[in-house]
Amino acid sequence: MAGGIKKFVVGSFDDEKVLFPAVKNVRKAGYKIHEVYTPFPVHGLDHALGMRETSLHTAGFIYAITGTTTALTFISWVFTKDWPLNIGGKPYFSLPAWIPITFELTVLFSAVGMVLTFCYLCNLAPFVKKHHFHPRATDDLFVMAIECTDKTNDAEVQAFLQQAGAQEVNVQEVETGWWIGTYDKTQKLYKEEKGY
Amino acid sequence: MDHQFQLPGSYKKWTYGLIGAGVIALLYGFIMFHPFAHAGHGENVNSTRFWAVLLQNSVFFLLVVNAAMFFICVTTMAMGGWVIAFRRVSEAISSVVPILGVITFVILMCLVFGGRTDIYHWLDKEAVAGDHILNGKKGFLNPVFFTVWSAITIFLWSFLGRKMRSMSLKSDKDSMDYETGKKWIWDNTVWASLYTIVFTLTVASTIPWLWLMSIDAHWYSTMYSWYTFASTFVSGISLIALYVIYLKNRGQLTYVNEEHLHDLGKFMFAFSVFWTYLWFSQYMLIWYSNQPEETKYFIERIGTAEKAGPYKAIFFLNLIINFLAPLLILMKKGTKRNWTLMTFMAVLIIFGHWLDFFQMVMPGTLHDHYTMGFFEFGIAALFVGLIMWGTGNYLSKHSLLTKNHPFLKESMIHHT
Numbered sequence: 001m002a003g004g005i006k007k008f009v010v011g012s013f014d015d016e017k018v019l020f021p022a023v024k025n026v027r028k029a030g031y032k033i034h035e036v037y038t039p040f041p042v043h044g045l046d047h048a049l050g051m052r053e054t055s056l057h058t059a060g061f062i063y064a065i066t067g068t069t070t071a072l073t074f075i076s077w078v079f080t081k082d083w084p085l086n087i088g089g090k091p092y093f094s095l096p097a098w099i100p101i102t103f104e105l106t107v108l109f110s111a112v113g114m115v116l117t118f119c120y121l122c123n124l125a126p127f128v129k130k131h132h133f134h135p136r137a138t139d140d141l142f143v144m145a146i147e148c149t150d151k152t153n154d155a156e157v158q159a160f161l162q163q164a165g166a167q168e169v170n171v172q173e174v175e176t177g178w179w180i181g182t183y184d185k186t187q188k189l190y191k192e193e194k195g196y
Numbered sequence: 197m198d199h200q201f202q203l204p205g206s207y208k209k210w211t212y213g214l215i216g217a218g219v220i221a222l223l224y225g226f227i228m229f230h231p232f233a234h235a236g237h238g239e240n241v242n243s244t245r246f247w248a249v250l251l252q253n254s255v256f257f258l259l260v261v262n263a264a265m266f267f268i269c270v271t272t273m274a275m276g277g278w279v280i281a282f283r284r285v286s287e288a289i290s291s292v293v294p295i296l297g298v299i300t301f302v303i304l305m306c307l308v309f310g311g312r313t314d315i316y317h318w319l320d321k322e323a324v325a326g327d328h329i330l331n332g333k334k335g336f337l338n339p340v341f342f343t344v345w346s347a348i349t350i351f352l353w354s355f356l357g358r359k360m361r362s363m364s365l366k367s368d369k370d371s372m373d374y375e376t377g378k379k380w381i382w383d384n385t386v387w388a389s390l391y392t393i394v395f396t397l398t399v400a401s402t403i404p405w406l407w408l409m410s411i412d413a414h415w416y417s418t419m420y421s422w423y424t425f426a427s428t429f430v431s432g433i434s435l436i437a438l439y440v441i442y443l444k445n446r447g448q449l450t451y452v453n454e455e456h457l458h459d460l461g462k463f464m465f466a467f468s469v470f471w472t473y474l475w476f477s478q479y480m481l482i483w484y485s486n487q488p489e490e491t492k493y494f495i496e497r498i499g500t501a502e503k504a505g506p507y508k509a510i511f512f513l514n515l516i517i518n519f520l521a522p523l524l525i526l527m528k529k530g531t532k533r534n535w536t537l538m539t540f541m542a543v544l545i546i547f548g549h550w551l552d553f554f555q556m557v558m559p560g561t562l563h564d565h566y567t568m569g570f571f572e573f574g575i576a577a578l579f580v581g582l583i584m585w586g587t588g589n590y591l592s593k594h595s596l597l598t599k600n601h602p603f604l605k606e607s608m609i610h611h612t
Contacts, residue, residue, distance in 0.1 A: 043611055061527070088486065096480045 004176045007148040008034060009157040010133045011166030012141045016042060019142045022164035023048045026146065031157060034145040037137035056121070060114045067109025071102040131174050141167070199597040201448050203588050211584040218578020225249075225571050232310065241565045244314045247307060249575050251315065252557040254300040255407050256431075256550055257579040258293070259399060259424070263432025265290035265357040266395050269388035272360075275381075277606030278459055281451040284596050285439045287361050289432070292586035294358070296579070297350035304346055304407065308339045315561050318413040329414050337410050345406065349398045356391040363387065367600045377602040400425050408553075411560035415493045419478035424556075426474050430467035430518075431549045433460060434542035439587065441539050448596055451608045454533040458612045461532025464545060468522035471549075475515070496559040506564035510555050517548030550576060 013019040019036070023045070026033055033049060075098045079085065084092045119125060137143040144161070148154055148171075158169045225231065229242040264286045271279045279286070306312075313320040317330075318337040324330040330337070363384060372380060404424035409416060417423075437460040443449045482490045498512075499505025521544060531537045558566040598604065 057529070088484075096476075096483050099476060099480065 005173055006176050007152075007154065008133065008172050008174060009146045009148060009152075009154050009161065010170055010172055011144050011146070011158075011161035011164070012134050012136070012168040013144065013165060014141055014167050015165075016142065018165040019144070020045075020048055022144070022161070022166070025164055026144070026160070029160060031152075031160070032147045032149075034147040037133060037143040037145070039138055039140060039142075042142075054121075056114060056117060059117045060110045063113030064106045064110035066113075067106040068102055070109070071105035072098065075101060133172060134168075145172075199448070199450070199595045199599070201443065201446070201591050201596050203592045204446065207584070207588055211581055211588060214577045214581030215585065216581075218574055218576075218581055221571050221574020222578060224574070229571075240314075241562065244312075244561055245565075245567065245571070247303075247312055247315055248557055248561040249572050250303050251307065251407075252553050253550075253575045253579050254296065254303050256428070256553040257583060258296040258300045259428035260431045260435060260546070260549075261289050261292045261296060261583060262353055262357075262395075262399065263429045264436055265293065265353070265360065265391065266399070266429065267432060267436065268360060269391045269395070272384050272388040273392065275603075277603035278456060278610040280598060280601045280603045280607035281456060281610070282436070282440045282443075282449055283364065283598050283601070284591070284594060285443065285449075286436050287364060288587045288590035288594075289435055289439065289583070290357050291361060291590040292583050294354040295582060295586050297354055299582075301346060301350050305343065308342055316410055316413070318410060333413070336405075337413060342406055345402065349394075349403055352394045353398070356387065356394060359387050360384070360391065364598055364601075365594060367598060368595055371600050372602060381602055399428070408556055411557060412493055412496075414489060417478050417482070417490075417493070419474050419481075423471070423474040423478060426467060426471035427518075427549045427552050430464060430471055431546045433463045433467060434545040435583075436460065437464065437538055438542045438546075439591075441535050441542075443591070443596065444535070451597070451604075455610045455612050456607075457535065457538055458529070458532045459610075461526055461538055461541075462612075464541065465522055465526040465532070468518060468526070468545065472515075472519040472523075475519070496563070497555060505559075506566065507555050507559055510551060514548060514552050514555060517544060518552060521548075 011022075013022060019042075023033065023036065027050060036045060036049060038045065076093065079094070080092045087094075087097075090097070123130070133145050134141060134143040144166070146157055146161070148157070154171050158171065161169045225246045229246040230240065231243055231246040233240045233243040268279075268283065268286050268290065270276075307315050308319065311319055313323070316337075318324060318333065319339065324334060335341075363380070367380060399421070401421050404421040405416075408424065409420045437457070440449065440452060440457070440460065444452055479494065482494060495505065497505050497507040499508060505511075522541065525531055525537070526541055531541070554568070554572075
C-alpha cells in the first residue's frame, strides 16, 4: 500500500442531525465511507457507520492477567526461593500480603497496555504526520471521507453528498501510508437495524 | 398502552407456595426446637438455631429490600435519568420495608427481652459486670438503646421510603410543566437526601454493629458496616434486575431494553468488586496485625493452620460466588446484555450474600453445631415469599411507568 495514491470525496457537515441520515444514505447507496472525523465523540456514530466492536477490552483483559501472573510469580519466587525473609513470623508464602501488589500490577499492565494498543490502533505516534481532510474537523465540522475506486464516478458522489446536506464538498488525492489504518477491513455492509 | 400489570396465576402460586413452605418450616421449628427454652450459651442448640436463623434471614432480607429505596435515592440525588423506565420496580421492592421491618423488630425484641444471651452475649448482666471490654461498651450495647434505636431506624426507613413512593405516585395523576417539574425534582432531591442521611447513620454504621456485629461482642471491625452495606446493596440491585427481567419477559416495561440491563449488570459487577475490596480489607488487616482478640473472628470461621474451622468451606465458597463468579462472568459486555445470564447471576449473587450473612451470624451463636437444612431454607423461602407478595401487590396496583417523570425521555433513549 505504501506509496500509492488514493482518491477521496470529502463532505463536511455542520450538524449531527444532518450527518446521521447522510451516513445512512451514503452507506445505503453503496458508497464506502472511509471514516467520519468529528470534533467530539458522537454517540452511536460508530454503530451507524457499521464499524465492528472494538477488541480493545479483550486486549485489556489479556494485559491484566499478564500483570496478575507477573506479580504472583515474581513475588512468590522472591519470597520463597530467592530471598526468604521472616516478616512478623508470617509464613514465607503469604498470599494476603501480596494481593495489593498483585492488584496494582494488574491495573498498571492493563492501563499502560491499553493506552499503547489504542495508539497503535489509531495510528498515533510521536512525529507521525497525519493527513487532515479538513482542518475544521477539530473545531466545528463533521468531515466524511468516501473512498473512491477506479469505478467510482466522483462527480456523482459529490452531487450525492451535496444533496445529503454537506456544506462543503471536494475531492482529495492522498498518498497512502500506514496512517490510513485498518478501518476498511472492519466495516460491515449496510443493513436495516432496529432502533437506528 | 396502560402499563398496568396483572399478577399472573403462576406468580401468585409461587408466592403462596413459598410462604406456605416457610410457615411450615416456622411451625416445625416452633414445635421441635423449643424456642423459648432456657437460653444459656451452648445449652440448647436447637433453640439457639431457631433464633439465629430468624435473625440472619430477617436482617438480610430487610436490608436487601431497603437497598432498593437507597438505589432510588442515590440516583435521584445524582440526577440519574436512566433508571426512570423501571423506577416503579425499585419502589415496589422497597414497599416491603415496613412489613419486613415489623417482623425484624419483633424478632429482635424477642431476642433482647427473652434474654437470649446465646445470641447477644452482652445481654448477660453478670458477664458484662465482670468483663472489662463489655463493660466499656455498655453505653452502646444495652437493651434500651438497642430497642429505641432499632425502632427509630425501622420507622424512619419506612416513613421516608413511603414519602418517596407517594411523591412518585402523585406525579402519575397530572402531567407537569417545566416549573412544576423542576419543583417536583427539587422536592424529591430533598427527601432523597434525608433518606440517605438516615441510611448513612443506620445501614452504613450503627445498625450492623447493633444487630450483627454485637453477636461477637468482644470483637469489632471498622469495615463491618460497609461490608454489610455492600453485601445488601449488590443483592438489592440483583433483586431489581430479577424483577425487571421477569416483567420484561411478561411483555411489560416497554421502554426497558438491553441498555438498562447493561447498566444494572455494571452495578452488579462493580458492587461485587466493592464487596470484595471490603472483605479483603477486613481480612488482611486482621491477618497482618495478628492480634488474638481480632483474629478470633476468623479462627471461629476458617480455623488455624493446624485445625480447619467448621465454616471453612462456606467461607471460601462465599468468596467464589460473590467475587470470582461475578468478576469473570459479568466482565464481558455480552453477559450484561444477556437476559438469561443476568438472571442466573442475579440469583447466584443473592444466594451468595445470603450465605455471607449465614457465616456472619452462625459462628458466634451456634459455633460448630450449625446445620443447613430444611429449616434454614424454609425460613429463607418465607422471607422470599413475603417480598414477592408485597412487591407483587405494589406492581399490580400502580402503573408500571412513572409516566410524568421529567427524566422519562432520558431513560427511553438511554444508551450506554
